[in-house]
Amino acid sequence: MELFEAIFSRQSIGDLRPDPVPRELVEKMLAAAVQAPNHYKVRPWRFIVISGAAREELGEVMAQSFGAQFPSVPPEALEKERAKALRAPLIIAVGVDKPSLPKVLEVENLAAVAAACQNLLLAATALGLGAKWRTGAAALDPRVKEWLGLEADQHLLGMIYIGYPASEPQPVNRPGFEEHTTWKS
């Protein structure tokens, strides 16, 4: 797929088939992700690739986290939270390294990892996969971060849910850049 076609057709696809994503494709997406720019070449991205039964473990941690944050929720709400990790055959959680040197800025590490996420999403599109970048309360929760092997004060920038689209992706038509752009010459 040509680059501009991938950029313009990329869209969040949450309705995914349960079929597993071949390892070769997972590695292609990760290889694309790490081509992102990053200041001081610190490569601040951390990818945690979750599939199979590990999704059930993640769902359990997400439900525990939800229950701890909202103690009065009914069991059905916890069950719903638990099932969220099963919405895709593959989840790539993306963490951000904390700055290791005084000159490295947290915001720049976040920007670099966001660029890596976009590369990953574009690669998924080019490979015929559907993907959706998700965050929510789980992405802020220290229990979820701990399960992923991240530190509590490390950013978990997203959980990218990936699989084959359940239906044919539709053409997208987003507003243009004009209202967000000032020209100076």
Ligand SMILES: Cc1cc2nc3c(=O)[nH]c(=O)nc-3n(C[C@H](O)[C@H](O)[C@H](O)COP(=O)(O)O)c2cc1C
């Ligand atoms: C940092 C970030 C966090 C997001 N978190 C969620 C989320 O928790 N749930 C969700 O449904 N979509 C989430 N999204 C996806 C956006 O809702 C989606 O990109 C937006 O609706 C535009 O649709 P598009 O991706 O098809 O262009 C997130 C996107 C970004 C960049």
